[in-house]
Amino acid sequence: MLHELHYPILKELGLTETEAVIYEVLLEQGPKPAKDLVIPSGLSRGNVYNAVTALAKKGLATEKQGQKTIFEAAPPSQLAVLLDREQAKLKQISTSFKSVLPQLSQEFSFSTGKPVIQMFSGFEGAEKAIMDTLESGQEIMTYLDVGAMLPEISKMNAKYLKRRIDKQINKRIIVEDSPAARRFFADQNTPFTEVRFIQNFPGGFQTSMQIYANTVLYLTMNPDNQISVIIRDQHIFDMHKAHFDYLWNYAARLTNEDAGSKAT
Numbered sequence: 001m002l003h004e005l006h007y008p009i010l011k012e013l014g015l016t017e018t019e020a021v022i023y024e025v026l027l028e029q030g031p032k033p034a035k036d037l038v039i040p041s042g043l044s045r046g047n048v049y050n051a052v053t054a055l056a057k058k059g060l061a062t063e064k065q066g067q068k069t070i071f072e073a074a075p076p077s078q079l080a081v082l083l084d085r086e087q088a089k090l091k092q093i094s095t096s097f098k099s100v101l102p103q104l105s106q107e108f109s110f111s112t113g114k115p116v117i118q119m120f121s122g123f124e125g126a127e128k129a130i131m132d133t134l135e136s137g138q139e140i141m142t143y144l145d146v147g148a149m150l151p152e153i154s155k156m157n158a159k160y161l162k163r164r165i166d167k168q169i170n171k172r173i174i175v176e177d178s179p180a181a182r183r184f185f186a187d188q189n190t191p192f193t194e195v196r197f198i199q200n201f202p203g204g205f206q207t208s209m210q211i212y213a214n215t216v217l218y219l220t221m222n223p224d225n226q227i228s229v230i231i232r233d234q235h236i237f238d239m240h241k242a243h244f245d246y247l248w249n250y251a252a253r254l255t256n257e258d259a260g261s262k263a264t
Contacts, residue, residue: 002042013082015060018043022051023060026073033068058082099135105232115233122226123152126219129228130160136213140164140171141244146181148206148221161190168192174244174251176201196251211240 003021005011010020018041025040026032037048052071055061059078064070105116120129133140149157164171170192175181177197185195210217214237218229 003040010079013079014086015058015082016051016054018047018051019054019058019060022048023055023073026055026061026071027076031064031070031072033070037071101135103136115231115236117232118230120228120230123156126153126226126228127156127160129217129219129230130156130210131163132215132230133210133212133217134160134163134167134169136215137167137169138213140169141211141241141248142171142173143207143209143244144173144175145203145205145207145221146175146178146184147203149184152223153221165191170194172196172244172248174198174201174247176203177252178203196248196253198247198251209240211237211244213237216240 003025005017005020006024007020010023011017015023021041021043022037025037029040034048034052035045037043037052038045041048043051052061052063055073056063056071059081060074062072062074064072108114108116118129120126171194173193173195175185175195175197177199181197206221208217208219208221210219214234215230215232216236217231220227
């Protein structure tokens with residue numbers, strides 16, 4: 001009869017059923033030759049040898065040579081290595097999922113004709129939303145209310161800007177032509193960024209709009225109600241891109257007195 005597993009967490013940490021059983025038996029009975037693990041484990045001799053060999057490779061059992069080869073369980077603290085591996089694996093899966101989600105959502109939208117909408121709240125949600133603009137690697141078009149930039153948004157933007165430059169993603173930004181906006185962009189020289197100013201452009205909307213990869217992101221900068229909304233829809237994207245390109249052609253370029261740009 002197969003040994004009853006007392007600690008199912010061993011399997012959750014990544015051990016197979018037979019590895020978990022043999023590890024438990026070694027813990028309970030101490031160092032043993034592999035053949036002496038057959039009866040207490042309820043496993044065949046072949047499965048026992050495979051399990052102790054696998055445990056030794058994972059650093060969870062030691063092998064002592066002599067007249068008989070003796071196997072001993074490693075201290076349970078070694079199981080933390082398995083936990084670290086599982087966490088690293090989950091982190092890698094999470095990163096891969098986030099990178100492919102925009103493409104999956106886009107295919108869903110194209111095949112069904114339905115927009116994909118995601119909502120986030122708080123500054124942590126805003127960071128997740130704004131980082132989405134970098135996943136496709138395509139150009140980003142932005143409307144920005146410079147006067148509404150919050151300290152939290154500015155800190156988030158520094159991390160975002162570094163990643164965008166590392167990925168060499170171009171961004172075009174339209175802002176109102178005001179002394180405050182000019183000062184905001186003065187004395188900065190950010191690559192892959194172009195800013196243009198529009199006179200009498202309505203300000204005070206406390207929102208940033210990002211247009212990219214068949215997607216539109218609305219990011220509010222109201223500290224009392226910070227929300228972010230991602231809409232993946234071809235028609236909405238096309239409309240906003242057309243409006244942006246139209247305004248871009250009429251917007252004023254940076255002058256020699258202005259130097260570069262840096263913004264969300």
